[in-house]
Amino acid sequence: MKAMKNVKSICKLCSLLILFSSFAAYSFSQDDKEARFESSYKLNHDGKLAFRVYDSDLKVNVWKNNEVKLVGEIIVTGGKTEERESLIQAFKEPEVKSETNFLDINTEFWKNIISIGFVNRISLKNGKKVSVTKFKASYTLWIPENIEFELKSKYNDVEIADFAGIFNFDLYDTDIRTGDFGDNSTVIAKYSTIILGNGGNTSFDIYDCDVTAENMKDLEIESKYSTLAFSSVNSVKVQSYDDDFDIQSLSGIQAKASYSSFLLGGQMKNSGFDLYDSDVKGGSYESLHYSAKYSELIADKIGNLNIDVIYDCTLKIDNVDDFTCNESKYDDIYLGVAATSIKMPDVYDIQLIVNKLPQTFSSFTGNFKYGTVTLNADPLLNYKLSCQKTYGSLNYPKERFTNKPFLYIEKDSNTQFENSTAPDANCEISFTAYDLNFTIK
Amino acid sequence: MIILKENHVKLLCVMKLESYIKENRKALDVEKPDEKYLWKGIIQAVGSLKKPRRLIISRSAAAVAAITILVIIGAYFIGRNQHNNLILVNVDSKLAKQEVILLRQIDDYSEQIKKTGFNVDQLVSGNREVEYIDDLIHYYSEDLKQNGPNPRLINSLIDLYKKKILVLNRMLNEIEKNESHEKRKINM
Numbered sequence: 027m028k029a030m031k032n033v034k035s036i037c038k039l040c041s042l043l044i045l046f047s048s049f050a051a052y053s054f055s056q057d058d059k060e061a062r063f064e065s066s067y068k069l070n071h072d073g074k075l076a077f078r079v080y081d082s083d084l085k086v087n088v089w090k091n092n093e094v095k096l097v098g099e100i101i102v103t104g105g106k107t108e109e110r111e112s113l114i115q116a117f118k119e120p121e122v123k124s125e126t127n128f129l130d131i132n133t134e135f136w137k138n139i140i141s142i143g144f145v146n147r148i149s150l151k152n153g154k155k156v157s158v159t160k161f162k163a164s165y166t167l168w169i170p171e172n173i174e175f176e177l178k179s180k181y182n183d184v185e186i187a188d189f190a191g192i193f194n195f196d197l198y199d200t201d202i203r204t205g206d207f208g209d210n211s212t213v214i215a216k217y218s219t220i221i222l223g224n225g226g227n228t229s230f231d232i233y234d235c236d237v238t239a240e241n242m243k244d245l246e247i248e249s250k251y252s253t254l255a256f257s258s259v260n261s262v263k264v265q266s267y268d269d270d271f272d273i274q275s276l277s278g279i280q281a282k283a284s285y286s287s288f289l290l291g292g293q294m295k296n297s298g299f300d301l302y303d304s305d306v307k308g309g310s311y312e313s314l315h316y317s318a319k320y321s322e323l324i325a326d327k328i329g330n331l332n333i334d335v336i337y338d339c340t341l342k343i344d345n346v347d348d349f350t351c352n353e354s355k356y357d358d359i360y361l362g363v364a365a366t367s368i369k370m371p372d373v374y375d376i377q378l379i380v381n382k383l384p385q386t387f388s389s390f391t392g393n394f395k396y397g398t399v400t401l402n403a404d405p406l407l408n409y410k411l412s413c414q415k416t417y418g419s420l421n422y423p424k425e426r427f428t429n430k431p432f433l434y435i436e437k438d439s440n441t442q443f444e445n446s447t448a449p450d451a452n453c454e455i456s457f458t459a460y461d462l463n464f465t466i467k
Numbered sequence: 468m469i470i471l472k473e474n475h476v477k478l479l480c481v482m483k484l485e486s487y488i489k490e491n492r493k494a495l496d497v498e499k500p501d502e503k504y505l506w507k508g509i510i511q512a513v514g515s516l517k518k519p520r521r522l523i524i525s526r527s528a529a530a531v532a533a534i535t536i537l538v539i540i541g542a543y544f545i546g547r548n549q550h551n552n553l554i555l556v557n558v559d560s561k562l563a564k565q566e567v568i569l570l571r572q573i574d575d576y577s578e579q580i581k582k583t584g585f586n587v588d589q590l591v592s593g594n595r596e597v598e599y600i601d602d603l604i605h606y607y608s609e610d611l612k613q614n615g616p617n618p619r620l621i622n623s624l625i626d627l628y629k630k631k632i633l634v635l636n637r638m639l640n641e642i643e644k645n646e647s648h649e650k651r652k653i654n655m
Binding site for chain 2: 216
């Protein structure tokens with residue numbers, strides 16, 4: 027008897043569910059309803075437009091008129107006819123604040139959306155509540171060419187034509203493509219793809235973005251987890267965490283970075299890096315100030331390389347004029363040509379190879395503990411070699427030192443050596459060492 | 468020759484018995500219940516308990532119900548607290564499972580960092596980075612509450628959890644590097 031009752035109850039429940047579903051399906055027509063509106067607002071050519079858009083497509087055209095035109099289109103799917111009409115009515119009435127020099131358009135027409143299964147329950151800003159399956163809005167703007175354009179965008183696809191004014195972007199999860207734009211623009215973005223044309227001075231504050239741009243002037247970049255690629259940049263100031271930079275032509279960089287990589291090209295003037303676990307590759311520098319831990323620097327040519335501290339780093343520099351490293355530990359340094367001088371007052375456990383000391387080379391000084399130093403001097407370079415060492419080894423081309431040493435004292439494990447390849451040698455190679463294998467060829 | 472009469476013998480026996488009992492009272496006292504008397508009492512008591520038995524059952528039922536309610540309330544609050552941490556639980560069960568796995572990993576790394584006792588403010592990937600990610604998670608979860616799910620939003624949220632794991636892992640690596648650096652210094 028009990029089982030029979032249960033079966034009856036289940037049947038009743040199923041019937042109710044079927045009834046409810048049929049009613050819901052009947053009530054929720056899946057037809058699309060399309061609607062469109064168009065509005066225009068006056069704005070001076072040097073005014074400011076603030077535009078807010080959420081989960082839509084936006085296309086921005088530029089014209090010479092002193093007015094802003096907004097065209098909105100919407101497709102609503104599902105829901106009762108009257109509720110769809112209410113939603114469309116709310117869509118057609120964006121919040122607008124208009125002054126002579128300032129226009130603020132907020133296209134978000136709802137306060138709250140709750141998704142229950144395939145239904146979206148939407149509380150509109152006008153107080154009404156509607157239920158629809160979905161809606162998709164898109165907007166087209168026409169803006170004066172010289173204004174300041176402030177765009178607040180979330181989850182949109184945006185396209186903007188060439189523009190002479192200022193951009194102020196605040197973007198969340200937005201794919202944006204722009205033409206050229208003017209000076210003093212700012213881009214604040216998270217989880218966005220940003221493709222820019224030629225731009226003026228611009229500041230970026232980005233988080234997990236892909237930025238691609240053409241030729242830019244001076245940039246200030248604060249970025250995390252992003253990739254940035256520019257055709258050319260005048261100068262750039264960077265604060266970076268876990269980014270990849272690719273700048274084909276650059277005139278100067280000041281960067282503080284962790285877990286980042288820089289692929290750079292061009293002739294750079296005064297530049298500086300303060301790095302942690304970051305790599306810099308390419309480019310030539312007139313002057314470079316460098317400090318790093320667990321990092322790599324590969325450069326074509328550096329006029330004056332001044333290093334504060336390096337720790338567990340690899341340096342590969344094809345050409346350097348003056349090389350100064352104030353403190354080095356556990357580093358691996360390769361210099362193709364060291365044209366003028368090398369100064370290393372505090373070195374611990376180094377692998378240093380200088381492939382060529384040309385005739386222009388004038389000074390090598392250092393204080394070394396452990397490691398290996400190998401110098402390849404030009405056969406025509408005359409030099410005075412003086413060292414004071416404990417343990418380790420000193421290898422030099424004996425055939426080039428025809429005179430007797432000025433000084434040669436060997437006691438216990440200490441050696442003092444001083445000699446010259448020619449009496450008028452202008453180049454001086456002088457160092458103190460503890461357990462260093464020193465070779466000059 | 469003394470001849471005792473029968474009465475006198477009886478009297479003597481009684482006197483000896485009394486003194487014997489007095490002397491051995493403790494040994495002679497046995498605590499054995501009077502079973503007949505007891506059974507009578509039990510039968511009477513069982514008869515009289517028929518009414519209170521219902522009372523006991525209903526009281527027990529009430530106690531069980533109270534405990535059940537307490538357990539349900541407890542479970543609700545514990546569950547609610549757990550759900551409070553789970554942002555994606557109302558969006559999709561698969562995503563919620565993924566969120567649980569990521570949160571476990573985060574807890575695990577956080578615990579490992581705590582155990583090292585290292586001052587994390589000295590690290591390159593310090594607490595500020597983690598706090599920033601937490602702020603973003605809060606921002607996106609509020610957006611989710613207000614505007615409903617959105618594929619880009621969900622992707623960003625999941626990615627933020629992954630970033631938090633990445634940063635915590637880096638913090639652990641940096642602590643390890645710092646400690647090996649200290650060892651190198653000592654070796655010098």
